[in-house]
Amino acid sequence: MKYAWIELHSRQWPVSLTCQVLGVSPRGYHAREARDVDTERPRRRISNDALLVHIKAVHAESKGEYGWPRVWKKLLAQGIRVSKDRVQRLMKLHGIKAKTKRRFKATTDSNHNLPVAPNLLQRDFSPARPDQAWSTDITYIRTDEGWLYLTVILDLFSRQVVGWSMQPHMRTELVSDALRMVPPPSRSGPDPAQ
Numbered sequence: 001m002k003y004a005w006i007e008l009h010s011r012q013w014p015v016s017l018t019c020q021v022l023g024v025s026p027r028g029y030h031a032r033e034a035r036d037v038d039t040e041r042p043r044r045r046i047s048n049d050a051l052l053v054h055i056k057a058v059h060a061e062s063k064g065e066y067g068w069p070r071v072w073k074k075l076l077a078q079g080i081r082v083s084k085d086r087v088q089r090l091m092k093l094h095g096i097k098a099k100t101k102r103r104f105k106a107t108t109d110s111n112h113n114l115p116v117a118p119n120l121l122q123r124d125f126s127p128a129r130p131d132q133a134w135s136t137d138i139t140y141i142r143t144d145e146g147w148l149y150l151t152v153i154l155d156l157f158s159r160q161v162v163g164w165s166m167q168p169h170m171r172t173e174l175v176s177d178a179l180r181m182v183p184p185p186s187r188s189g190p191d192p193a194q
Contacts, residue, residue: 002024003029003032005022006022015029046082051080051082051086051087054078054080055075055090055096056096058075059096065099066098067091067098068087068088068092105140121133125156127157128157130157130158131157132156133155133157134154134162135153136151136152136153136175137151138151138174138175139151140170145168148166148167148168149166149168149169149174150165150166151166151178152164153178162182162183163182
């Protein structure tokens with residue numbers, strides 16, 4: 001009640017004088033005034049669950065490319081006041097991290113003086129019978145343990161896989177293992193058992 005009277009008459013008399021007359025300390029008056037200001041303007045501390053939703057939204061918006069520093073800056077730009085340590089801790093706790101960019105790995109060296117095999121197929125990809133023409137390719141697959149190389153041999157007549165091999169390297173064994181898997185060619189004449 002005394003503090004309210006002091007505030008009401010603060011323009012007429014000095015606060016220190018009214019505090020002295022009413023027997024209260026100026027320090028207590030100013031502390032009460034600061035508490036009133038805090039209750040009028042509620043604290044905007046965001047909960048961890050709500051902050052996590054915002055973090056996931058920013059991370060998804062960046063297609064997983066943002067780590068905690070850029071997520072934190074984006075949150076500040078959106079008006080969400082939060083410390084960078086809190087953002088870093090929450091992202092680490094929930095396994096949210098930036099995707100690492102893949103380094104390009106050259107798998108073909110076209111700059112050589114080796115002889116090039118002739119093109120016997122001449123772009124005729126529909127042979128008349130099985131085992132007449134095969135096609136092959138080597139591709140690479142990124143795994144958690146590293147690169148894995150796959151070669152596949154297709155029979156162009158049936159479009160079925162007749163041989164394949166998978167290795168953690170791209171040496172000669174990759175192709176030779178796939179060729180060893182190929183069954184012997186079928187006979188083109190009539191079956192003598194019939």
